[in-house]
Amino acid sequence: MTEAHPKYLWWNGRQMPWEDATIHVTELGWSTVGAIFEGIRAYWNPEQGEAYIFRLREHMVRFSQSMKLVRLRQDYPTEQLIEAIIQLVRDNNHREDVYIRPLAYRSGGGKSLSGFSDEASILINTRPNPSHLLTGMVQHACVSSWTRISDTVMPPRVKNMSNYRNGQLAAMEAATNGYDTAILLNAQGKVAEGPGACLMLVRNGRLITPDVTSSILESITRDALITMAREDLGIEVIERPVDRTELYIADEVFFCGTAAEITPIVSVDRYPVGDGTPGPITRRLEQLYHDVLRGIDPRHAEWRTPVGLAQVAATAD
Ligand SMILES: Cc1ncc(COP(=O)(O)O)c(C=O)c1O
Incomplete structure (x- = not known):
């Protein structure tokens, strides 16, 4: 990916060009007080030509729980959000490690910090985010x-x-x-x-x-x-x-x-x-975690959602 930002993001029900998703500057500050989010990673496996999203469903279940707890209405079903994320990473052609950030913010009820409305907007964006596993970072x-x-x-x-x-x-x-x-x-x-x-x-x-x-x-x-x-x-x-x-x-x-x-x-x-x-148990866990995330170690396959980039490459050949 050569652009400074990915091609697409997902906002309120549709995938759209990054540049088209804008709101007015006076919204600054209001929306985030009532917001919740998720932080999800996808890991690139160069040998397989595939990116794997780690525990996508669990993250999106927690996303729903976060929305519920702060009384935001979830108008887009979890299944739709999961599919949107897989498609977004694939269409952004992320052949690299990626950070995926779904965000729900209060979008109704006027510009009052104490105001209450359960109306929520949902934004999902992605960005390259190299892993620091096995780099020796302490x-x-x-x-x-x-x-x-x-x-x-x-x-x-x-x-x-x-x-x-x-x-x-x-x-x-x-x-x-x-x-x-x-x-x-x-x-x-x-x-x-x-x-x-x-x-x-x-x-x-x-x-x-x-x-x-x-x-x-x-x-x-x-x-x-x-x-x-x-x-x-x-x-x-x-x-x-x-x-x-x-x-x-x-x-x-x-x-x-x-x-x-x-x-x-x-x-x-x-x-x-x-x-x-770093001690021996930390290092053993780090190696195993790294290998499981990237699909180098086949265990815990249920935690990895393939994005479909290998399929895209095969179709293009
Ligand atoms: C405050 C806090 N604690 C713990 C975690 C770890 O949570 P998870 O493993 O679900 O990313 C995070 C997010 O990464 C966090 O923001």
Whole structure:
């Protein structure tokens, strides 16, 4: 793909040229307060000439749950949105790793922050987004002085756009203080997650991760890694509240998520994690996750939706 942006996006029921999807500048600010979104990745497999969307259905089920929770009406059925995404990635001819962002925003009820209407618009756009898996990327983290939003404030378990101000404040504080990223504690003082990723740690060969009532997003990557650790690698996984000081004595710590993929954390508050390099369980999971995402490892085929680019190429020959 040579253009600065993809050829098409999908907006309110139809795929259209990127340039044609415009709204007036005075809409700025209003729409996103009431918005929810999804972050999905497709991974390119050069040998097969195919791109695979990872856990597309699960992401779109969560999209519906997010809409429901913030009282947005979903006028386009999930099946239609799934088909729209597959076609969009195919027609944009993304022969590369891609980020796919479906977004639902409040489009009725006038320009009032407190106004209420369940009318929603849906936008889906795609952009190239190379994976950093197996590149050796690591991060140094601090525990943030900001507390993770709790379920009594805003719903952390869904992808509510406004939630991201909380993570953004933590990320900005971390950067200002010379760290790569932040880890937020929840209102109970237990470890929650990062600004845009869930967290896992390893202690004595066991994988430990905050449970889904710890003020975390119900992460699809977290769920996949738990399954792969248990079923494919035979590693014990424990979901439970996690103390801050466990981060300081853990053997391994890493972030996981669609954007974060697997990102090893090599220090927390300048305490080295393990020997200060990614540990063996992190590296095994990273290799397996990479191979499953791209369809190099045939396991978990139900998680991969082929876009149909191999078919397009075969037809063109
Ligand atoms: C706050 C937050 N936590 C966790 C995650 C990981 O969720 P998922 O694996 O579903 O992408 C994300 C998104 O990537 C996120 O924004």
